[in-house]
Amino acid sequence: xxxxxxxxxxxxxxxxxxxxxxxxxxxxxxxxxxxxxxxxxxxxxxxxxxxxxxxxxxxxxxxxxxxxxxxxxxxxxxxxxxxxxxxxxxxxxxxxxxxxxxxxxxxxxxxxxxxxxxxxxxxxxxxxxxxxxxxxxxxxxxxxxxxxxxxxxxxxxxxxx
Amino acid sequence: xxxxxxxxxxxxxxxxxxxxxxxxxxxxxxxxxxxxxxxxxxxxxxxxxxxxxxxxxxxxxxxxxxxxxxxxxxxxxxxxxxxxxxxxxxxxxxxxxxxxxxxxxxx
Ligand SMILES: Nc1ncnc2c1ncn2[C@@H]1O[C@H](COP(=O)(O)OP(=O)(O)OP(=O)(O)O)[C@@H](O)[C@H]1O
Ligand SMILES: [Mg+2]
Numbered sequence: 001x002x003x004x005x006x007x008x009x010x011x012x013x014x015x016x017x018x019x020x021x022x023x024x025x026x027x028x029x030x031x032x033x034x035x036x037x038x039x040x041x042x043x044x045x046x047x048x049x050x051x052x053x054x055x056x057x058x059x060x061x062x063x064x065x066x067x068x069x070x071x072x073x074x075x076x077x078x079x080x081x082x083x084x085x086x087x088x089x090x091x092x093x094x095x096x097x098x099x100x101x102x103x104x105x106x107x108x109x110x111x112x113x114x115x116x117x118x119x120x121x122x123x124x125x126x127x128x129x130x131x132x133x134x135x136x137x138x139x140x141x142x143x144x145x146x147x148x149x150x151x152x153x154x155x156x157x158x159x160x161x
Numbered sequence: 162x163x164x165x166x167x168x169x170x171x172x173x174x175x176x177x178x179x180x181x182x183x184x185x186x187x188x189x190x191x192x193x194x195x196x197x198x199x200x201x202x203x204x205x206x207x208x209x210x211x212x213x214x215x216x217x218x219x220x221x222x223x224x225x226x227x228x229x230x231x232x233x234x235x236x237x238x239x240x241x242x243x244x245x246x247x248x249x250x251x252x253x254x255x256x257x258x259x260x261x262x263x264x265x266x267x268x
Contacts, residue, residue, distance in 0.1 A: 016186050017184060020218070042220050045220040046221060049187045049221075049222065052187065053187060118225050119221055119257070125221055
């Protein structure tokens with residue numbers, strides 16, 4: 001079976017949950033294990049969050065507590081999923097600032113935003129929870145994160161979790 | 162998805178108890194940090210307890226929240242505890258190496 005979908009949404013933190021749910025719903029037909037679903041959710045969340053806070057960094061910050069107006073911007077994030085039999089391919093792309101040194105960016109604990117309470121674990125999670133991870137980026141042009149995972153091989157975990 | 166409310170943050174016996182929302186992600190993170198730090202600075206807080214009872218999802222934003230609070234209290238000898246940790250959260254803590262600074266308490 002081959003099945004494909006793409007969603008494009010504003011680079012706003014409200015949409016992080018939406019992206020996770022959309023991808024999860026897209027793959028449920030394949031009866032993935034709960035653990036696989038959790039892995040996919042985490043990986044998607046990391047990539048989408050990175051596009052929002054790093055890719056479009058200057059354009060939004062969370063100041064909802066003070067009730068201030070959010071600075072508006074037109075940045076979009078796209079999430080493309082392709083299912084080929086039991087292989088899931090996910091591409092998360094933005095047209096943000098891009099990454100100059102991809103190798104350094106992917107090192108665990110490396111972050112350019114420590115002041116925003118980021119820990120530098122995003123790529124490490126994508127790597128740990130997906131089978132393959134590839135990052136394409138060009139400064140000033142944007143970033144595309146490609147991930148692949150084979151479904152139906154993970155351990156079942158207790159459903160009460 | 163559940164908003165973060167002020168009542169989810171309570172200081173009991175010099176312990177800041179934080180009841181985390183269903184999904185701990187970047188969208189919720191700033192709010193959690195702000196509420197937590199208000200109490201950290203105002204009250205006499207020694208340790209921080211993260212309660213994951215309602216939490217089904219956490220990404221690296223949660224790691225940032227925990228590490229940030231740890232930095233603020235560890236210099237005074239404060240400790241971080243986690244309660245009601247399910248398997249998913251435990252994996253996240255494990256992969257991030259955070260189990261070294263977070264003591265997971267069995268309920
Ligand atoms: N889409 C992107 N656009 C521009 N820069 C990015 C993008 N994704 C990642 N980066 C860069 O790579 C670094 C590492 O990303 P990673 O997700 O591993 O950590 P983080 O986002 O800084 O912290 P965490 O994910 O733990 O909250 C980021 O700090 C940022 O500099
Ligand atoms: Mg990240």
